[in-house]
Amino acid sequence: xxxxxxxxxxxxxxxxxxxxxxxxxxxxxxxxxxxxxxxxxxxxxxxxxxxxxxxxxxxxxxxxxxxxxxxxxxxxxxxxxxxxxxxxxxxxxxxxxxxxxxxxxxxxxxxxxxxxxxxxxxxxxxxxxxxxxxxxxxxxxxxxxxxxxxxxxxxxxxxxxxxxxxxxxxxxxxxxxxxxxxxxxxxxx
Numbered sequence: 179x180x181x182x183x184x185x186x187x188x189x190x191x192x193x194x195x196x197x198x199x200x201x202x203x204x205x206x207x208x209x210x211x212x213x214x215x216x217x218x219x220x221x222x223x224x225x226x227x228x229x230x231x232x233x234x235x236x237x238x239x240x241x242x243x244x245x246x247x248x249x250x251x252x253x254x255x256x257x258x259x260x261x262x263x264x265x266x267x268x269x270x271x272x273x274x275x276x277x278x279x280x281x282x283x284x285x286x287x288x289x290x291x292x293x294x295x296x297x298x299x300x301x302x303x304x305x306x307x308x309x310x311x312x313x314x315x316x317x318x319x320x321x322x323x324x325x326x327x328x329x330x331x332x333x334x335x336x337x338x339x340x341x342x343x344x345x346x347x348x349x350x351x352x353x354x355x356x357x358x359x360x361x362x363x364x365x366x367x
Contacts, residue, residue: 229257
């Protein structure tokens with residue numbers, strides 16, 4: 179139920195389709211779809227639904243932490259950690275910086291997890307998988323055991339899933355196919 183509501187909210191708030199002009203992605207490539215997941219996840223309803231959906235996917239895994247590359251992963255990790263604590267199985271958050279601190283400890287990762295912690299790496303949208311892989315590599319370098327990568331949306335483009343699966347198991351809450359099915363159901367042009 180929460181997943182269905184979240185998918186509809188993602189479609190309504192975040193999904194854009196333009197087969198003629200397309201959209202330029204961060205990779206520089208063009209796509210006929212664009213998904214700005216933050217427009218969903220950063221709503222009051224969206225953050226609750228996201229936390230519930232992510233938690234449901236990892237509640238039976240033996241993990242102590244959840245996180246990923248800032249900024250895409252931050253609200254997902256916060257939402258899932260809050261839900262995990264409410265459900266009595268707390269998971270701590272870790273944040274992978276885009277570059278190490280220039281002062282102090284010069285760390286790549288923020289958070290209190292210790293070496294050996296089992297973690298899930300999250301991301302909002304996967305295309306090539308580059309940002310998810312950067313987070314996985316940083317987590318492993320910090321001594322974390324990456325159990326899996328869990329993303330809100332797999333765009334099903336540019337082999338993102340395949341690239342990530344070279345590092346760890348991969349799971350997506352939703353896919354491009356799911357969003358296009360809603361579009362078709364609604365008879366959108």
